[in-house]
Structures are given as C-alpha cells and as structure tokens.
Amino acid sequence: RLGWTMALFFGLQSLQAYAIFGWFAEVYRDAGFSAHTAGLLLGVITGVSIPLSFVIPAQAARMSNQAPLMWALMCCYPLGYAGLILAPAGGAWVWAVLCGIGTCTFPLILTLIGLRSSTPAGTAALSGFTQSVGYLIAALGPFGFGVLHDLTGGWTVPLVALGILTVPQLVVGLALFVFYTVRLTQARNEAGAEASRTQRIQHFMLDLFRGGGDEAVGPSDTLRVRTLVDRGRQPARDLDAGAPSRSERVQT
Numbered sequence: 001r002l003g004w005t006m007a008l009f010f011g012l013q014s015l016q017a018y019a020i021f022g023w024f025a026e027v028y029r030d031a032g033f034s035a036h037t038a039g040l041l042l043g044v045i046t047g048v049s050i051p052l053s054f055v056i057p058a059q060a061a062r063m064s065n066q067a068p069l070m071w072a073l074m075c076c077y078p079l080g081y082a083g084l085i086l087a088p089a090g091g092a093w094v095w096a097v098l099c100g101i102g103t104c105t106f107p108l109i110l111t112l113i114g115l116r117s118s119t120p121a122g123t124a125a126l127s128g129f130t131q132s133v134g135y136l137i138a139a140l141g142p143f144g145f146g147v148l149h150d151l152t153g154g155w156t157v158p159l160v161a162l163g164i165l166t167v168p169q170l171v172v173g174l175a176l177f178v179f180y181t182v183r184l185t186q187a188r189n190e191a192g193a194e195a196s197r198t199q200r201i202q203h204f205m206l207d208l209f210r211g212g213g214d215e216a217v218g219p220s221d222t223l224r225v226r227t228l229v230d231r232g233r234q235p236a237r238d239l240d241a242g243a244p245s246r247s248e249r250v251q252t
Contacts, residue, residue: 011137
C-alpha cells in the first residue's frame with residue numbers, strides 16, 4: 001500500500017507540474033501579456049522552486065511529522081489557480097510565485113521515498129515503482145489540460161480541474177504519514193515484545209542458576225545469564241567454569 005500511495009501522489013504532483021510547464025505560457029499570453037513577459041512569468045514559477053528544492057528536503061528530514069509542510073505546499077496550488085482565474089493580469093507575479101511553491105511537492109516526495117525506506121535496496125525498489133507508475137499518471141496532465149481548453153474555449157475550466165485535483169493529492173499525501181505512523185507503532189510494539197521475551201528468558205535462566213531456591217542472585221549471575229542468552233548455543237557449563245557452585249555460595 002505504501003508503494004501505491006507514493007506512486008499516486010508522485011503522479012498527481014507531476015501531473016500538476018507538467019500542465020503548468022506546458023500550458024501556463026499560453027495562459028499568460030491569453031491574459032494579455034507579451035511573449036517575453038509570459039516567458040518571464042513561467043521562469044518565475046520554475047525559478048522559485050530551485051532554492052526551495054535545497055531547503056525543503058533538509059527541513060523534511062529534520063521533522064518527525066512532515067504533514068504541516070505538506071499542507072503549506074499544497075495550499076499554494078489552489079490559491080495560485082484561483083488568482084489566475086479571478087485576476088490573471090493584476091496579480092500575475094504573485095500567482096506565479098504561489099504556483100512555483102506548489103511545485104515543490106516534487107522534492108518533498110523524493111525526500112519521503114528515502115525517509116519511508118529502511119535499506120538502500122528498499123529505497124531503490126520504492127523509488128523505481130513510484131516513479132514508473134507516477135510518470136504514467138503524469139502524462140495525462142498536459143493532454144487533459146489541452147483537451148479541456150479546446151472543449152470550453154477558455155482556461156477557467158482547466159484551472160478549476162487542476163484545483164480540484166489538489167484535493168485527492170493532499171489526501172493521498174496525508175495518507176503517507178498515516179501509513180508511516182502505523183508502521184512505526186508496529187515496529188515499536190515488535191521491539192517491545194522482543195525485549196519482553198528476552199527478559200523472560202533471562203529470568204528463567206536465573207531460576208535455573210538458583211536451582212529454584214530463594215537465595216539472592218548476585219551481579220555475576222546476571223552477567224553470566226545475559227552472556228548465555230546472547231551467545232545462545234554456548235553450554236552453561238562453559239560459563240560456569242571457575243565460578244563458585246551453589247553450595248559454595250550458600251556456605252559463604
């Protein structure tokens with residue numbers, strides 16, 4: 001489930017990005033901007049993401065829960081789209097910055113692939129599956145955006161469609177943290193169960209050393225039991241070599 005969730009989020013974020021990179025220059029041109037200014041606005045979208053791509057992965061790695069960061073990035077998408085629909089010329093530079101920040105979900109998901117894997121092989125497998133499936137989903141973005149424009153003769157419906165798609169993208173992104181929390185809880189429970197099992201074995205071995213008696217157990221006994229549990233197959237008599245017997249300890 002983690003792999004499919006990762007792939008779906010990766011595909012939705014790439015769908016958004018490819019639709020923006022492929023069509024927003026035309027959106028700006030139809031809003032009344034020259035080809036030069038439209039190119040600059042598209043350059044702002046891509047340029048904003050460059051410095052943030054260095055900051056976001058480091059910040060995400062330091063956070064135990066990246067959900068607030070996910071919320072902050074995802075909210076920029078619908079704000080930028082709404083601005084382009086309502087005031088495409090008046091606040092074009094602001095909307096470009098917001099859309100550029102939204103595209104920074106790309107470095108975030110790449111960081112999460114590494115954070116959600118425990119081994120290099122697991123990271124490679126998860127990354128390969130996520131990107132293979134994700135890019136297939138992403139291919140629908142530019143195509144669908146253009147089809148909606150041809151059908152409606154404007155950019156409002158395609159922009160609304162991108163805005164609507166941010167909802168499942170956010171839900172899937174938050175699901176990643178739910179899966180991670182569940183897996184972390186399971187790992188902690190398994191570690192606790194293993195520690196409890198080891199402790200029971202140590203108590204059992206201590207009873208064997210005491211011979212079922214009630215005499216106190218010294219630190220040397222506990223150390224020998226822990227060594228025996230760790231070594232597993234080493235006979236108890238090897239550990240007892242040179243140690244005083246139970247009767248000798250009682251006499252002492």
